[in-house]
Amino acid sequence: QVQLVESGGGLVQAGGSLRLSCAASGSIFSINAMGWYRQAPGQQRELVATITNGGSTNYADSVKGRFTISRDNAKNTVYLQMDSLKSEDTAVYCCKAEVVTTTFMAMDYWGKGTLVTVSS
Numbered sequence: 001q002v003q004l005v006e007s008g009g010g011l012v013q014a015g016g017s018l019r020l021s022c023a024a025s026g027s028i029f030s031i032n033a034m035g036w037y038r039q040a041p042g043q044q045r046e047l048v049a050t051i052t053n054g055g056s057t058n059y060a061d062s063v064k065g066r067f068t069i070s071r072d073n074a075k076n077t078v079y080l081q082m083d084s085l086k087s088e089d090t091a092v093y094c095c096k097a098e099v100v101t102t103t104f105m106a107m108d109y110w111g112k113g114t115l116v117t118v119s120s
Contacts, residue, residue: 002026002099002109009093009114016118017083022095022111024076032098034071034078038091038116048093049080062088087120 008020024031035050049059049069057069068081078095094113100106 002028002097002101002107004095004097004109004111006093006095006111006114009116011117011119012085014085014087014118014120016085017081018085018116019082020080020093020095020114020116022078022097024097024099024109027102028076029100029102029104031073031076032100034095034097036069036078036080036093036095038089038093040088040091043091045094051078082116085116085118087118089116090118091116 002024003026004022004024006020006022008018012018033050033052036048037045038048039045047060048063049067051057051069051071066084071078092113092115095111097109099109
């Protein structure tokens with residue numbers, strides 16, 4: 001089994017910063033792409049940022065220039081640095097990892113999510 005555990009969410013004022021972390025553990029052979037998604041109240045889930053195992057990144061237009069995704073392959077961890085936060089960023093943030101298990105099963109795994117609340 002593979003588990004993803006997120007941390008770093010909380011309450012922050014507009015203009016402030018937070019850093020989210022997501023660590024994968026378990027029967028992992030390798031991890032391909034990782035990403036962050038979010039869902040705000042009354043909204044559909046949207047992709048925030050992705051990063052490949054080679055370090056190539058993509059961002060939603062709404063967060064470009066403010067958010068930075070990175071990863072530490074030795075720790076099987078992906079990060080999301082969020083700067084200049086806006087009230088519109090308030091959402092539950094979930095991470096996803098494309099995992100090849102030690103039994104060579106390719107599967108997507110999701111974290112349970114962490115709440116980010118930005119006050120104005």
